[in-house]
Amino acid sequence: MRKIPRLLQAVLVIGFVYAAFVVVFDVFLEQVIPASLLTMYMFFVIAGVFMVFTFTEESTRELVAPIKALVEDPSRKAIRNIVFAVLPLAVAAYTYFSTLPSYQAPVELRSIHPAPPSTVRAFEKRYDLLTLENPFRKYEKEDPEKFKQLVVEGGNVYTSNCQFCHGDKLDGKGPYAQGLNPVPLNFQDVGTIAQLQESFLFWRIATGGPGLPKEATPWSSSMPVWQKFLTEDEIWKVILYLYDYTGHQPRSWQHD
Amino acid sequence: MIEKRNLFILVVTLWTGFVAPAAAKSGDPDAGAEIYTQFCIHCHGEEGDAVTETADRLNPPPRDFTTAQYKIKATDFEDDFPNDLDLFRMIRDGMPGSAMPGWSDVLSDQQIFDLVAYIKIFAGLEEEELGPSMEYGEQIAISAESIEQGKRLFHEGDRCSECHGKEGRGDAIKGLKDDAGFRTWPRNLTKPWNFRASNDPKDIFTRISTGIPGTQMPAFADPTSDKQLTAEERWHVANYVNSLAKTERVVRPENTVVKADHVNGELPDAVDDPLWEKTEPSTFFLVPQLIGEERFFTPSNDTITARALYSDTEFAILLEWDDRTKSIPGDETAEKISDPEIAEDGVAIQLPVKIPEGSEKPYFGMGDATNPVTIWHWKSGTTDTPQSVNLINATGFENIEQRDAASLSITAQGFYQDGTWRVIMKRPRSGVDKEKDIELIEGKAIPIAFAAWDGSNSEQGSRHTMTAWYWLLLKPDIGARPIVSAAFAGFLVFGVLLWWQRSASSKRATKDV
Numbered sequence: 216m217r218k219i220p221r222l223l224q225a226v227l228v229i230g231f232v233y234a235a236f237v238v239v240f241d242v243f244l245e246q247v248i249p250a251s252l253l254t255m256y257m258f259f260v261i262a263g264v265f266m267v268f269t270f271t272e273e274s275t276r277e278l279v280a281p282i283k284a285l286v287e288d289p290s291r292k293a294i295r296n297i298v299f300a301v302l303p304l305a306v307a308a309y310t311y312f313s314t315l316p317s318y319q320a321p322v323e324l325r326s327i328h329p330a331p332p333s334t335v336r337a338f339e340k341r342y343d344l345l346t347l348e349n350p351f352r353k354y355e356k357e358d359p360e361k362f363k364q365l366v367v368e369g370g371n372v373y374t375s376n377c378q379f380c381h382g383d384k385l386d387g388k389g390p391y392a393q394g395l396n397p398v399p400l401n402f403q404d405v406g407t408i409a410q411l412q413e414s415f416l417f418w419r420i421a422t423g424g425p426g427l428p429k430e431a432t433p434w435s436s437s438m439p440v441w442q443k444f445l446t447e448d449e450i451w452k453v454i455l456y457l458y459d460y461t462g463h464q465p466r467s468w469q470h471d
Numbered sequence: 472m473i474e475k476r477n478l479f480i481l482v483v484t485l486w487t488g489f490v491a492p493a494a495a496k497s498g499d500p501d502a503g504a505e506i507y508t509q510f511c512i513h514c515h516g517e518e519g520d521a522v523t524e525t526a527d528r529l530n531p532p533p534r535d536f537t538t539a540q541y542k543i544k545a546t547d548f549e550d551d552f553p554n555d556l557d558l559f560r561m562i563r564d565g566m567p568g569s570a571m572p573g574w575s576d577v578l579s580d581q582q583i584f585d586l587v588a589y590i591k592i593f594a595g596l597e598e599e600e601l602g603p604s605m606e607y608g609e610q611i612a613i614s615a616e617s618i619e620q621g622k623r624l625f626h627e628g629d630r631c632s633e634c635h636g637k638e639g640r641g642d643a644i645k646g647l648k649d650d651a652g653f654r655t656w657p658r659n660l661t662k663p664w665n666f667r668a669s670n671d672p673k674d675i676f677t678r679i680s681t682g683i684p685g686t687q688m689p690a691f692a693d694p695t696s697d698k699q700l701t702a703e704e705r706w707h708v709a710n711y712v713n714s715l716a717k718t719e720r721v722v723r724p725e726n727t728v729v730k731a732d733h734v735n736g737e738l739p740d741a742v743d744d745p746l747w748e749k750t751e752p753s754t755f756f757l758v759p760q761l762i763g764e765e766r767f768f769t770p771s772n773d774t775i776t777a778r779a780l781y782s783d784t785e786f787a788i789l790l791e792w793d794d795r796t797k798s799i800p801g802d803e804t805a806e807k808i809s810d811p812e813i814a815e816d817g818v819a820i821q822l823p824v825k826i827p828e829g830s831e832k833p834y835f836g837m838g839d840a841t842n843p844v845t846i847w848h849w850k851s852g853t854t855d856t857p858q859s860v861n862l863i864n865a866t867g868f869e870n871i872e873q874r875d876a877a878s879l880s881i882t883a884q885g886f887y888q889d890g891t892w893r894v895i896m897k898r899p900r901s902g903v904d905k906e907k908d909i910e911l912i913e914g915k916a917i918p919i920a921f922a923a924w925d926g927s928n929s930e931q932g933s934r935h936t937m938t939a940w941y942w943l944l945l946k947p948d949i950g951a952r953p954i955v956s957a958a959f960a961g962f963l964v965f966g967v968l969l970w971w972q973r974s975a976s977s978k979r980a981t982k983d984v
Contacts, residue, residue: 286968286975287972287976287979295972299968299969302965302968303965303968306960306961307958307960307961310953310956310957314949314952314953314957318728318730319728320727320941320942321916321942323830367512370512373513375513375523375527375528378525379761379768380761383514384574384576391758391759393756394755394757394758394938395758425834425839434831434835435832437758437835
């Protein structure tokens, strides 16, 4: 079997890694890899490949031999002329398109589950989030019939207030979800309410978007300040509904 | 992105077409009852009568199953009821443009047929022999000629345009209520994402044939109607309606920036000035105002399109949105179409008073105590007062300062045609008062948000539609920079190559000597 030239090997390795990045992000993670991130990764990849391929003097020579030959070997005149025409044009085109401004929106970073404060003011009271519990949770064991009724009531609160954005199936895809930025949370996702305590939800619901700390961009969150529209009991019931519907369990201090 | 979505739709259509059960399966009503209690009662009610807390906040309201009145059916127009497959499909795919979601990601086909069996009981339909699907005749493929034919039939004797408007935007010329007395809006046919079924020609054919029971949408297969259409004609009309969806005013989620082009000299005053055509439109979803008292749940507008231009001294923005009614209080026709009381139509843009340096912006709902916003609010006028523009500065819903728009030379002019408002707003780029007026600086990303009011849909004050924050960018003039740098880089590389080759061959020459 003929050996693949070292230069071609290096190019193939880099190309393969590049394709792998794009495929992993686009297909498996279902999000386009940010250009800046890709550039950074590829910088390290190219540097790494270069280091490996120039480890000994001989391997270095092998690597650059084809390039050297192309430029210096008189017998390669035809191909050299082509490269001398194409390469500068390619560089010029690349420079042209990269100097054109892209007019992209500024990148905005945002923490989705910011650390809760230890106490929170709502309904003209102060709540200690470390000890705050859902007053209705106990009925789950003590009086299942009553609990079921409370869940239904929570469902009515949810459907007449929350489903517009968070979706009737609690999947974050309500009729108006597409018009919001940031998008509404998907409660079915294991990364949302399943990771949180009921007291955290109470805080987030009662004080809404404007109650968020700065790292969570309170100015852009469309989450209403629900203490304006719901009672304390309604908030606790709707929290029951969220867990009941999705089958998630709230986190509690005892288990942590 | 667009292509991706089209591909997605194609895949879904192929897939659903593929897996759609050819024949209805029989369902188990008892199993259905359980699923119904879990997923459907909050809208359709335990008794199936749609008497729920939610129902009041939804337009269209959830279906009342006790009436056996269904909108979407593919049975013959003379049949009173849809068949099991019709119901199956509506539950599986949902009804876009309403709160009714599709359930295919949660429920299996069998479970959906169980639901069908159960909901029929509410109206005693379980004993009915439900009809087969209607006759479709020979489907006529989409072509320019067919679309042309369809267009003629659509307008002939105001057959469809009477309700759907000249351009299909649903700008009816008469008031419409459904059988239950709710206000219905004729569908805006240029917005296929609101079709309860879909805008596939076959679905449109079905709707044209049977109408939409319970609403004003007539059945055109009905031979007793003087506007009746043959099957062949219905295919032409369906192809035409399908073609109406091709508009440039669609939301592209990746486009969050309104890019203003630079113009030398005067900015245009006319909405049809060719300069506007050359600027890139950005379209955003409008959502009802649900964050402040009084909340608003039943919007009629769902998108707004913005284009912007600027000169050395002035800034202009063209706002376009579909509104089925030109709401001019005092105007007789306008008042006849709507429910008794109408208010002015309106549109507004919101900007921060200071362009944010970091990531912090004012609260998108009219600013906050530390970050004021400025709002330019145009109103359509009444029969007694002309169109007007108001200037408002706010630091939250409750803290609003009304200012004189004229003092800042803000002007706004609106034009209504065939179901679309077009409003141009203008302002000098620098304000009068540094503390209150934003300086519109080129090259900076400026947060911008929009709001709209449909006065014939009881929208007034806090009852309106709005958007999240997006961006406005006055595109800086880049001049010849890209060309110059490209030429420079190209020549540099060429030079280096040449030098390398030359020095190598001269080395060879010395060696040879």
